[in-house]
Amino acid sequence: MGMASKGDLTKARLAESMLELIQTSGYSGTGLNAVIEHAAAPKGSIYFHFPDGKEGLGVAAVELAAKQFETLIVEAAVAAGGPAEAARAAIEALTTIVSESNFRLGCPVSVVTLEMGADSERLRQACATAFESWISPTAAFLEASGVGADEARSLATVVVSTIEGAVIVSRAMQSTQPLVSAADVVAELISQRCQTVGGTR
Template sequence: MASKGDLTKARLTESMLELIQTSGYSGTGLNAVIEHAAAPKGSIYFHFPDGKEGLGVAAVELAAQQFEALIAEAAASAGGAAGAARAAIEALAAIVSEGDFRLGCLVSVVTLEMGAESDRLRQACVSAFESWIAPTTALLTASGISAEEARSLATVVVSTIEGATIVSRAMRSTQPLMSAADVVAELISQRSQTAGGTR
C-alpha cells in the first residue's frame, strides 16, 4: 500500500501534468499545483527539493508512462502493427475530445516551451518520446520490417501523432487525428506487405 507521502507526491505530479496541458509550463505556478492537488503547503519542496523543474520532469515521466501504457494496450488488443497504431490514435482522439480539446500531449508542450531553456526538461522529453518510439519499433519489427526501417517508421508515426494532436486541439476537432490514423495504418500495412510481413 502506498504511503501518505507517496500519495501526496503522486497527486502533485498528476496536478502538474493536468495544469501544464491546460495552462502550459510557464503558466503553471506552484501555488496552483498545491491548490489543485489539495496538498499541504511546503509539500512540493519536500517531495521535489529542486522545485518546479523537478516536478515538471516528474510530470513528463508520468505522461510518458500513460501513453506507453496506451500503446501497450492497443498492441495487445489489435491485430498487427497497423491495427495497434490505429487503436492507439483513436484512443488518444477520444481523450482529446473528452477533455474538450484542452488536453493534449504534455511532452510536446514542455518541449516547445522549455526545450531551449532547461536541458533537464528537454532530456526528459527526449526520454518520453523514446519510450514511445521503442515499443512502436518493436511492433513494426514483429510485422516483418527491418530494424532500421522500423525505427525510422516508428519515429514518423510518433511525430505524426504529435502533430495531429496539436492540429486537433487548434481546430477543436478529432478529424486531424482520425486522418492521421488512416494514413499511419495504411503506411504501416504497405511497408509490412513490402517486407513480406502481415497486415
C-alpha cells in the same frame, strides 16, 4: 508489494496535478500554488518531495505522461491484430481524450518541449526520453511483424511524430479531423510496409 506511504501518495498526486495543469495552462502558466491547490496538498509538500521545485515537478509530470502513453501503446498492441490496427487503436484512444476534454487536453510532453526545450536541459532530456519510450515499443512491434530494425525505428519515429503533430493541429482547429486523417495515413503506411516485407520473404 507494500502499500504506498502517505508521502508517496502526496508526491504522486503532485505530479498528477502538475501534468493536468500543464495540459490546460502550459508549463509557464502553471504556478506551484495552483499545483498545491489542485492536489489538495500541504503547502510545504512540493519542496519536501521536489527540492528543486518546479523543474523537478515538471520532470515528474513528463515521466508520468510518458508512462501513460506507453501503456496505451502497449495495450493497443496487445489488443490489435497487427501493427496497423494497433496504431489506429492508439490514435483513436487519443482522439477520444482530446475530444472529450473539449480540445483542452493534448500532449504535455510536446507542450513542455516547445516551451522549455531551449531553456532547461533537464526538461528537454525528460521530453526526449518520453518520446523515446513511445518510439521504442512501436519499433519493437514493427520488428516483430517482420520489418527490419533500421526501417522499424524510422517508421516508428514517423508514426509518433505524426501523432504529436495531429494532436496539436486538432486542438488548434477544435476538430478531430486531423487525428482521424492521421490514423488513416499511419495505418495505411504501416500496412503497406508490412505487406511489402511479407511479399519479399
